[in-house]
Amino acid sequence: MTLSTGKVAKLAGVNVETLRFYEREGILPEPPRRASGYREYPPETVELIHFIKRSQELGFSLKEVKELLSLRKVPRRASKKATTLVDAKLAEIDLKLRDLRSMREALESLRCACASNGSSSACPIIESLSGRSESEEPG
Amino acid sequence: MTLSTGKVAKLAGVNVETLRFYEREGILPEPPRRASGYREYPPETVELIHFIKRSQELGFSLKEVKELLSLRKVPRRASKKATTLVDAKLAEIDLKLRDLRSMREALESLRCACASNGSSSACPIIESLSGRSESEEPG
DNA sequence: GTACACCCCGTACGTTGGTACGGAGTCAAC
DNA sequence: GTTGACTCCGTACCAACGTACGGGGTGTAC
Structure with a gap:
């Protein structure tokens, strides 16, 4: 089961354009396409976007979010990097x-x-x- | 003892223009001026800017920082607001x-x-x- | 009394993170 | 087989948060 851009956007509470933007910026991976060109997102995408939005609210830039996300798929015997x-x-x-x-x-x-505290407090x-x-x- | 724009900027680690910008936006209070028009900042301004910058790094917008700062001078018997x-x-x-x-x-x-963790973990x-x-x- | 660093201001430009537009193709239902 | 919602793409635009420019005045040290 896959989701269209519209579905993902709705579920994640973002604009469709935002998805395209994230894709362009390499934050969202390019999803597979139908023959028609329509994107078919895996459902996890919704969680992914929640993560991105929440990370931003914690003061991480999209660039930093990208870094955080890159940590997901460290190839097991993880690089020192x-x-x-x-x-x-x-x-x-x-x-x-x-x-x-x-x-x-x-x-x-x-x-x-x-309530308390008389006056002149730093x-x-x-x-x-x-x-x-x-x-x-x-x- | 007061500080010039240049001094404040240097001490706070920001651009002079940033001070002017914050002033325009009402985030920094307008400091007194000399006859010449030169700003004379009280030294606390440096701390104030640290606070602003750090708040931003914690994910607060300047508008929110403004709100936070507004809480400083609640008039004792504080408004419900x-x-x-x-x-x-x-x-x-x-x-x-x-x-x-x-x-x-x-x-x-x-x-x-x-290090550990065999395979296929969420x-x-x-x-x-x-x-x-x-x-x-x-x- | 002038040299040089510093400050003034207004305005323009830049980056980040989206949003909106609009013409064209697609899909599902009727 | 046409209607209406949905998708595509490129491009333009937008708000937030600064940053740079440039012409002119100031301050002080020699």
Whole structure:
């Protein structure tokens, strides 16, 4: 069972044009075609697109998503390259996690501070992510 | 002690034009000016820009960053609006956290799978974020 | 008092990530 | 065998987020 562009788009909640765009950009693999030229997508495509969209919302660019996706089919006895890339992505994710947690705490305390907290507090939300940006080392 | 555009830009690791752009967009507050028209930034501006950049890397748009920043100066006995916004942002962050953790696990298991794992495994990385996207409820 | 780095502004250009258009072919149903 | 929804493709357009240009004023060090 395969899906047409329209079906995939609908199921994945994206525009048909987006599928073509992703295909052009090499993010979606080219699906097989009928004699007529119509694309026939495997159903997993829908999950794939969910993954792409969600990754974007986590701050990954399409280029990075492509990298992440490339990790799927590492040929078993994985290249060192792949492992290195995985490690890099893990580090990136850990940093994001740390910052998100930090931001979360700040927001949480902000909500409380709305009620309590007399005056003149340094802003927790700015503080939550400041002071390092790129320059913090993982090790 | 105040900072010129050039100083701020250098310290924050962004282009001078970016500062002007953020100002135009209302993300950076307009700094005081000298008689000559030169901007005089308070030093916190640097932290502010770090915050902005980092927030973007966490998948927030400039519009969303603006919202986040607006939460700084809720007028003590905070408006319901502010609290609502905070709650919305918290939910957003929680979703991001969940997905990042999930993605992290998948990558972790991918790295192991490179060594072990005989054949024909469903791809963990796609699975990690698929199956819901928007449609998952928090409660 | 001028040299050189720095700042001003408006405007144009560039990249990323799509969206829309529109003419033509296809498919399923009637 | 024609209607109407769907697909094809190329190309143009769009919004978000900057980045570059270029002509002119400023500041300060010699």
